[in-house]
Amino acid sequence: MTASTPYDTILIGAGMSGLAAGIRLAQFDQRVLVLDRHYLWGGLNSYYKREGRRFDVGLHALTNFVPKGTRGRPLTRILRQLRIPYDSLRLGEQHGSRSVVGDTDLRFANDFELLRSEVARQFPSRAAAFDGMARELEALPFDVPEGQESARAYLTRHLGEARLVDLLLLPILFYGSPTPNDVDFPSFVVLWKSLYEEGFARPAGGIRPLLDALRSRYLELGGELRMKAGVAEILHEDGRVQGVRLDDGTELRSERVISSAGRVETLSLCEETVAATCGPEHAGRMTFVESTTLLDQPAPDLGWTDTIVFFSQGERAVYEEPAEAVSHASGVICCPENYARQEPESEGVLRLTLMANAEHWKAMSDGEYLAAKEQAWSKGLETASLYGPDVREQVVAKDTFTPRTIERFTGHLNGAVYGCPHKDKSGTTPLEGLFLCGTDQGYLGIVGAMLSGVAMANRHALLPA
Amino acid sequence: MTHEEIVQAVKDIIHTIAPDEEIGGLNLTDPLRDQIELDSMDFLDIVMELRKRYGVQVPEEDYKELATLQGCADYLAPHLADHQLATSA
Numbered sequence: 001m002t003a004s005t006p007y008d009t010i011l012i013g014a015g016m017s018g019l020a021a022g023i024r025l026a027q028f029d030q031r032v033l034v035l036d037r038h039y040l041w042g043g044l045n046s047y048y049k050r051e052g053r054r055f056d057v058g059l060h061a062l063t064n065f066v067p068k069g070t071r072g073r074p075l076t077r078i079l080r081q082l083r084i085p086y087d088s089l090r091l092g093e094q095h096g097s098r099s100v101v102g103d104t105d106l107r108f109a110n111d112f113e114l115l116r117s118e119v120a121r122q123f124p125s126r127a128a129a130f131d132g133m134a135r136e137l138e139a140l141p142f143d144v145p146e147g148q149e150s151a152r153a154y155l156t157r158h159l160g161e162a163r164l165v166d167l168l169l170l171p172i173l174f175y176g177s178p179t180p181n182d183v184d185f186p187s188f189v190v191l192w193k194s195l196y197e198e199g200f201a202r203p204a205g206g207i208r209p210l211l212d213a214l215r216s217r218y219l220e221l222g223g224e225l226r227m228k229a230g231v232a233e234i235l236h237e238d239g240r241v242q243g244v245r246l247d248d249g250t251e252l253r254s255e256r257v258i259s260s261a262g263r264v265e266t267l268s269l270c271e272e273t274v275a276a277t278c279g280p281e282h283a284g285r286m287t288f289v290e291s292t293t294l295l296d297q298p299a300p301d302l303g304w305t306d307t308i309v310f311f312s313q314g315e316r317a318v319y320e321e322p323a324e325a326v327s328h329a330s331g332v333i334c335c336p337e338n339y340a341r342q343e344p345e346s347e348g349v350l351r352l353t354l355m356a357n358a359e360h361w362k363a364m365s366d367g368e369y370l371a372a373k374e375q376a377w378s379k380g381l382e383t384a385s386l387y388g389p390d391v392r393e394q395v396v397a398k399d400t401f402t403p404r405t406i407e408r409f410t411g412h413l414n415g416a417v418y419g420c421p422h423k424d425k426s427g428t429t430p431l432e433g434l435f436l437c438g439t440d441q442g443y444l445g446i447v448g449a450m451l452s453g454v455a456m457a458n459r460h461a462l463l464p465a
Numbered sequence: 466m467t468h469e470e471i472v473q474a475v476k477d478i479i480h481t482i483a484p485d486e487e488i489g490g491l492n493l494t495d496p497l498r499d500q501i502e503l504d505s506m507d508f509l510d511i512v513m514e515l516r517k518r519y520g521v522q523v524p525e526e527d528y529k530e531l532a533t534l535q536g537c538a539d540y541l542a543p544h545l546a547d548h549q550l551a552t553s554a
Contacts, residue, residue, distance in 0.1 A: 463509065
């Protein structure tokens, strides 16, 4: 151990949850250090530049949209906890989105009434049951306890109609299920509220202004941030955390480490006996290939009017790890221009997200990999043309990332963006002083990640004091 | 600090953590939670700010003493007798 002054808390990962936790701790004068192996902060929600163009990663929408001044909802609560003014996010609401299964589609927007009327129009015999269920869900808090029933079982019990269940479930699964074709009930309740009762918005300018706001707030409060500083090992003795050793051998002391690297990934940084409590077989499997296509004119001018389209081509909604490298059977198409308050861009943007099989992508040679990326993208645009105008003649640039890219830049095994299927809300680990935040502890999405960071910082680093 | 100054100190803290809330009209005796939007996370912030500004440690079992402004003044008076009102952070 070096003789440097110990930190009160070391945070592994400079994503949304780690930065939010860092802000909370720095706000109350802790000596805090955020470490990240990558050179860019943001983790699963970040951005990068390629040939002068900026590409966002991860951001289709900021869920949990509520208007300024709305009380007691996740978005307004975290902004208050982080002391970030609501107006600084410059949120623009979605124009409207769709869930499409086979030949049926269900439109929804930030006004719940639209979804209600769509259900009543297409499934008149289920309208009353839907209203009853919606009222029941609205009355539930964000943190319902784990029950026996899954989301699909719950929806089926209330609605019966398989197509309607699939249409309602598809966006929820794509928005954050670590398990195939279903999601546990507590996560379902959170996602239902976040997507349907609250809704989608986008900060003007995308993910970057939000990330920059978090980072600069953290730094202003005196927090330390070290990029290109990967943690090679979590140091511990007699079951208690002592600090971390970085990739370059530097040892940093702290009796408290909060990691957003994921449960399996974090424990693998500990000694074998601890790592063995949650081996790689527990890592999540749900991962994606995502491409951003830039067009020679704004996508709305070409006739793309939907904000997000969640589609499944077959008769049933499919959300599962495909047997092949990538599946075009279902996916998500997002047009970030279809939010209010977006700055006008000369180029249009379409983002397409498809389910992928990490093993295939990891096993490819470099040549195969590039060819597979190209193919996933071109077939993806063809698939997208089933749900909106064909834009293949308008392409000016594109970039695609895969499970391999996600694993490399975020460290999440298999590129599993929604983490391992078993969430542990307590954020505790077998080691005293080692805690988890982010996707394996808390809720999903941008708001969920920040809420996780805030909640874990409060519970494990501020309250005991 | 006098009782009045302690009340002012708590109001200053509430203004810091919840700048959108109207604190001018807060009365002494009704629970703060009934007068403005404050959840358990916000109460934690009040406690943390008290520690940061005045070095007062409020153990979790005593949070209930801070439910009203009068309660705050009564509970904090012995701890803050030798402190000056901090200028708003």
